[in-house]
Amino acid sequence: MAPVLPSTVVAPAPTAGQRRSRTGYVLLFPGMTWLAVFFAIPFVTLFLTSLQTPVPGKSGRYRFGLEFGNYATALAEYWPAFLRSFIYAGIATALALLISYPLAYFIAFRSGRWRGLMLVLVIAPSFASFLLRTYAWKTILADESPITTFLNSLHVLPDGRILNTSIAVIAGLTYNFLPFMVLPLYAALEKIDPRLIEAANDLYASPATSFRKVTWPLSMPGVVAGTLLTFIPAAGDYINAELLGSTKDRMVGNAIQTNFIEFRDYPTASALSFVLMAAILVLVFTYIRRAGTEELF
Amino acid sequence: MAEQSRTNQVEDLHLVNLTKRFGDMAAVDDLTITIPAGSFFALLGASGCGKTTTLRMVAGLEDPTSGSIRIGDKDVTRLRAFQRPVNTVFQSYALFPHLDIFENVAFGLRRRGVKDVKATVEQMLDLVELGSLARRKPTQLSGGQQQRVAVARALINKPDVLLLDEPLGALDLKLRRQMQIELKRIQTEVGTTFVHVTHDQEEAMTMADTIAVMNAGRIEQMGHPAEIYELPKTAFVANFLGQSNLIEGRVAGASDDLIDVTAYGVAFRVPKSRSSATGTAIIVGVRPEKMTVLDALDATKVPDGHNAIFGRVTDVSYTGVSTQYLVRAAWGQELIVFEQNMIVGDRCEVGDDVIVHWAPSHTFGLDGDENINAGVDAAVLALDATAGQ
Numbered sequence A: 001m002a003p004v005l006p007s008t009v010v011a012p013a014p015t016a017g018q019r020r021s022r023t024g025y026v027l028l029f030p031g032m033t034w035l036a037v038f039f040a041i042p043f044v045t046l047f048l049t050s051l052q053t054p055v056p057g058k059s060g061r062y063r064f065g066l067e068f069g070n071y072a073t074a075l076a077e078y079w080p081a082f083l084r085s086f087i088y089a090g091i092a093t094a095l096a097l098l099i100s101y102p103l104a105y106f107i108a109f110r111s112g113r114w115r116g117l118m119l120v121l122v123i124a125p126s127f128a129s130f131l132l133r134t135y136a137w138k139t140i141l142a143d144e145s146p147i148t149t150f151l152n153s154l155h156v157l158p159d160g161r162i163l164n165t166s167i168a169v170i171a172g173l174t175y176n177f178l179p180f181m182v183l184p185l186y187a188a189l190e191k192i193d194p195r196l197i198e199a200a201n202d203l204y205a206s207p208a209t210s211f212r213k214v215t216w217p218l219s220m221p222g223v224v225a226g227t228l229l230t231f232i233p234a235a236g237d238y239i240n241a242e243l244l245g246s247t248k249d250r251m252v253g254n255a256i257q258t259n260f261i262e263f264r265d266y267p268t269a270s271a272l273s274f275v276l277m278a279a280i281l282v283l284v285f286t287y288i289r290r291a292g293t294e295e296l297f
Numbered sequence B: 001m002a003e004q005s006r007t008n009q010v011e012d013l014h015l016v017n018l019t020k021r022f023g024d025m026a027a028v029d030d031l032t033i034t035i036p037a038g039s040f041f042a043l044l045g046a047s048g049c050g051k052t053t054t055l056r057m058v059a060g061l062e063d064p065t066s067g068s069i070r071i072g073d074k075d076v077t078r079l080r081a082f083q084r085p086v087n088t089v090f091q092s093y094a095l096f097p098h099l100d101i102f103e104n105v106a107f108g109l110r111r112r113g114v115k116d117v118k119a120t121v122e123q124m125l126d127l128v129e130l131g132s133l134a135r136r137k138p139t140q141l142s143g144g145q146q147q148r149v150a151v152a153r154a155l156i157n158k159p160d161v162l163l164l165d166e167p168l169g170a171l172d173l174k175l176r177r178q179m180q181i182e183l184k185r186i187q188t189e190v191g192t193t194f195v196h197v198t199h200d201q202e203e204a205m206t207m208a209d210t211i212a213v214m215n216a217g218r219i220e221q222m223g224h225p226a227e228i229y230e231l232p233k234t235a236f237v238a239n240f241l242g243q244s245n246l247i248e249g250r251v252a253g254a255s256d257d258l259i260d261v262t263a264y265g266v267a268f269r270v271p272k273s274r275s276s277a278t279g280t281a282i283i284v285g286v287r288p289e290k291m292t293v294l295d296a297l298d299a300t301k302v303p304d305g306h307n308a309i310f311g312r313v314t315d316v317s318y319t320g321v322s323t324q325y326l327v328r329a330a331w332g333q334e335l336i337v338f339e340q341n342m343i344v345g346d347r348c349e350v351g352d353d354v355i356v357h358w359a360p361s362h363t364f365g366l367d368g369d370e371n372i373n374a375g376v377d378a379a380v381l382a383l384d385a386t387a388g389q
């Protein structure tokens, strides 16, 4: 017969690995608490609100329910705003990338001792409030402004004006989120060893090919980060559409805002918020997966 | 492999009056050399003497201020880097971090529109013994392996000239020795002209068929390693490539083949054929291992006609293969002597009075205008740089 092992064993002293993971939990604690209080709880509340049903006879009063139909009605009414949000944010992101890439490239490789100043200039507009900057654009793009007058003299504006058109909204979005594109691009480009580009030249790659095969793939992390940091807030934005657009240019952010503040239709507003969040998540994950595989070659 | 070099039609590389200025400073100063096709050519010099700049001009990564570069009859001076039949093994390797080893090596072929690269790349990876690592990323490789990828990536393009900028500089001593042999093997196998830049004189001597010693943007001397070592033409070469004893004197007369020199009251003889002195001032030079140390009492044993100096031993260091003596001559100069440990038993000790002698045929003469300490510091710095890794 095998000897019976004693059932109580002295707990072994924690190994270095165990101690490290315990330190990890301690370090996680403040962040997790923050997330629980300011993200998880509102998230659940928002979800519950999106399913509430109206209290009959009392406008603006709702009670607990499982009204999944809220989602259907919200989408049925506001799908054009959703579509517009993604199209405007998509165009603004593409424009921001187009403008920022050469700028970030220049700052990273060619700016020499002006580098610091140029970076400050990129961030400088953020020192003024978002709202204020967008109001300023109202003036810049106004009907009698020099820009509008000039473009009209070239007859390139379909409506003869910029303010209160989708062009103004996209321009505003592009401008407002530009630093979020420039900075990650700069950080990625700045890390590229210029000797790699020389190596590509040495290996029969023309400057254009070197860019396509070396610089661009190596800057991919910056492109992914920059487009996400631009697209996500732009898709949820309502200030640009509110101040620079007409009622025909309303985005989903405006719909949420009106439902909350004006109509006091909290379930619809919450449902819209939820759909927006889900849609962005799906888009972002698809995008990251695609960009991730492209980066390999 | 011999066919490969023939089909590859290797041609000489000519640098003609090549000059590169950065502001007022001439990094490369009126360089004119011909590098023979298929040779293993070492450009040897201390840090900052212009080696990298020279290579970069050949590669097309730097524009010369003046002068021209030809490969065979073709002037490539105005061609852009990507248009030149030249490839570089960079000092830092500069492997593409986003591409695996296979794609790094295939890069040049793909850029030139070669369709089926698989067989060629695999063959090249086998040549550098990395076949099994084709799908790894550069960061997953050791320094020595990365170095071989860099060589393969350049060599696969069958360049007319392969440029190597201190390719072994980042490796530890043991690996460096191993790679020296490896690179030499690869060069013999493919027959391409290798231009190898290094500050390590031992590396240059063991690998190259031809060495050019470079100093302050100019070539001091060029030739076969043994030729330069045995008969340095300048004080810099005498001190930078190995060590030398240099004694300043004046020409006192001459016989058929020998120049009679007096230095500090001592008579020396230098073969005319081994002297590059032009005036009456001359520097008498001899390599430390060519000298023999005898007890001063045995002065009669010095062979007839040998050059000889009396002195006192100030330092003895036993290194196993040889013993190194420092001997202070009557006029205060310290001479260095390497003696092979052939005899078991008595060696001279510090404080002994000795006579140091050597054959005139091992003596060389340098122009008296030269600074006898030229290149000493550079050699020490280069040695430190090598040992420091």
Ligand SMILES: Nc1ncnc2c1ncn2[C@@H]1O[C@H](COP(=O)(O)OP(=O)(O)O)[C@@H](O)[C@H]1O
Residues within 6 Å of the ligand: B022, B027, B045, B046, B047, B048, B049, B050, B051, B052, B053, B054
């Ligand atoms: N881009 C540059 N601008 C200014 N000076 C340079 C530049 N590149 C090299 N130099 C200078 O030219 C000299 C030669 O440099 P280099 O060719 O790199 O030497 P080596 O490779 O022999 O160490 C050095 O004094 C160096 O400081």
Ligand SMILES: [Mg+2]
Residues within 6 Å of the ligand: B048, B051, B052, B053
């Ligand atoms: Mg160098």
